[in-house]
Amino acid sequence: MTGAAGAASLAGCSGSGNGNGNGNGSGNGGGNGDSSAMLWAWNDPGLSPIREEQAKNLAQKSDKISDITWEYYPFENYLAKATTAIPAGNAPDSLALSVLWVPRFADKGVALNLEENGFNSDDYVSAARSNASYNGTLWAVPWYADCRLVAINKKMFKDAGLEVPDPTHRPSWEEFGSWVDELAKAHGTAYSMSAGEGFDCFVLSNGSGYLNEDGTKATINNDAALEAANFLQSKIVDDESIIARNPGGTMAIEDLLAGESAMCFAGSWHYPRLRDSGLDWQYIPYPSGPKVDKSHTWSAGVFYSIPSRGGANQDIGLEWLNYVNSMEVQKTVTKSMGGFPGRKDAYETDTFKQFIKDNPKLKPVAQEMENTVSFPSHPEVSKMWDSVHTEAQAMWQGKDPKQALDKAAQDINALL
Incomplete structure (x- = not known):
């Protein structure tokens, strides 16, 4: 449905x-x-x-x-x-x-x-x-x-020889990528994310989104979104240092709680569960891409x-x-x-x-x-969401990012 x-x-x-x-x-x-x-x-x-x-x-x-x-x-x-x-x-x-x-x-x-x-x-x-x-x-x-953030296992950071970042520090993609590399060497998997919404956060945090400002054209296939897709695909498909979790299966938060990943896509609503988990953990902002200096995620x-x-x-x-x-x-x-x-x-x-x-x-x-982004105010926004996430899942199986995002943009434009 x-x-x-x-x-x-x-x-x-x-x-x-x-x-x-x-x-x-x-x-x-x-x-x-x-x-x-x-x-x-x-x-x-x-x-x-x-x-x-x-x-x-x-x-x-x-x-x-x-x-x-x-x-x-x-x-x-x-x-x-x-x-x-x-x-x-x-x-x-x-x-x-x-x-x-x-x-x-x-x-x-x-x-x-x-x-x-x-x-x-x-x-x-x-x-x-x-x-x-x-x-x-x-x-x-x-x-x-x-809002959405990244939750980290502080002990796994220390065990990998990494300094635990300040909780309000917003990493760049370059810095985040270096963490992923080191954590993967030490633990196998560095980061677990929701296949679709995790991708959205990287897109938003590089200054893109589903639609342009006046809601008349899809932007999910612009250079900023493609840059996000390429950054993630190399680490999910090639390096296997990031896990992309599909709907209906294991959630990213479960990987962190089980010690299967050192970082995960997490929401503010996960706080009670993380608080009571017994882990030495903290939130950090989502990493910001080369085109913006803020972390933007859906609210x-x-x-x-x-x-x-x-x-x-x-x-x-x-x-x-x-x-x-x-x-x-x-x-x-x-x-x-x-x-x-x-x-x-x-x-x-x-x-x-x-x-x-x-x-x-x-x-x-x-x-x-304060940096969250509201969803497009359109009656068919759920279909836009489905299209982008379907193509994101395909990218994490190896589909060419440009072809995938062009297809998502085509689907969105057909709804406008």
């Missing part, structure tokens, strides 16, 4: 639960209201307990909601489930959306206009605001925003929307979105799951500041959140 396989790594919502496609309901009662709420999300063992606790808290406080039930579906079936349930009149009161799906729901007219219901797009950090909007209008509320997260039709109780949906948007939730989101707040003013709270102070390993995340 379009967008499902590749999008699974977004926001750490890997869809790795054991759902069977029929939904796994979980109710939370105790409220003072007289209405039941139905909320949807995809299976994610890391996020589900947090959602359950949030539902319990809201149900207890609300004067509209008596109980809240979550329905969970496998990520690969989730979009199809949502897009069939709404026209059939079986829509939930609110549902979680991947960043790749917000423009599609807005373009098809099946998402509620939130600016007409009391929400202000200016309340959110830049990338989260852009990802939650389409055609300049807010259609979803960001529960959290995130994604989890976004909640309300169906504009299909039987959704929009008052109940708005109750949920206002709760997600509350300072109570926003100021503690980093502590609860490793993402960063969608709301700008949450960063100024004592709770958030103290948590960052108490967890210095998050300093590079705070730094790199």
Whole structure:
């Protein structure tokens, strides 16, 4: 299904639960209201307990909601489930959306206009605001925003005779490549990355992307993107010092945790898992290419929307979105799951500041959140994502990078 396989790594919502496609309901009662709420999300063992606790808290406080039930579906079936349930009149009161799906729901007219219901797009950090909007209008509320970085095993660096970099140091490709060479000599594999999204980060960090600034032409086959592809292919195919992991298999973070690689593609959402791993580890920014002096990666997260039709109780949906948007939730989101707040003013709270102070390993995340890039605001962005990642996987099997990226650009231009 379009967008499902590749999008699974977004926001750490890997869809790795054991759902069977029929939904796994979980109710939370105790409220003072007289209405039941139905909320949807995809299976994610890391996020589900947090959602359950949030539902319990809201149900207890609300004067509209008596109980809240979550329905969970496998990520690969989730979009199809949502897009069939709404026209059939079986829509939930609110549902979680991947960043790749917000423009599609807005373009098809099946998402509620939130600016007409009391929400202000200016309340959110830049990338989260852009990802939650389409055609300049807010259609979803960001529960959290995130970024991508490199996680390193400090002991494996030391064992290879390398100096451990400062956590906020942004390496160049040349420096990163020298680390890869030395780590591969010592340990076999230096770096493990998501085949598609790992490639995206190198493209973005060399000043390219999927589209030009006005969204009228594909740029994924320009010189900067080709330079990224050639840099990676030599190390993945020829040297075998980098592993490119395809969707549905072993994730890059697993290689780091198992000691199979010294570095890996990692998200801010991996923080709780890395923190509790027992490894001597740290984040560093993604390496920047020759054409830019910053590390740029996608910013994604989890976004909640309300169906504009299909039987959704929009008052109940708005109750949920206002709760997600509350300072109570926003100021503690980093502590609860490793993402960063969608709301700008949450960063100024004592709770958030103290948590960052108490967890210095998050300093590079705070730094790199400012350099994140929002996804193209186009209804078919998930198809663009699929095309680029399909061609990236082909490159890591030896396909000529120029041919691969020209094909991806052709696919993208056909969607514009």
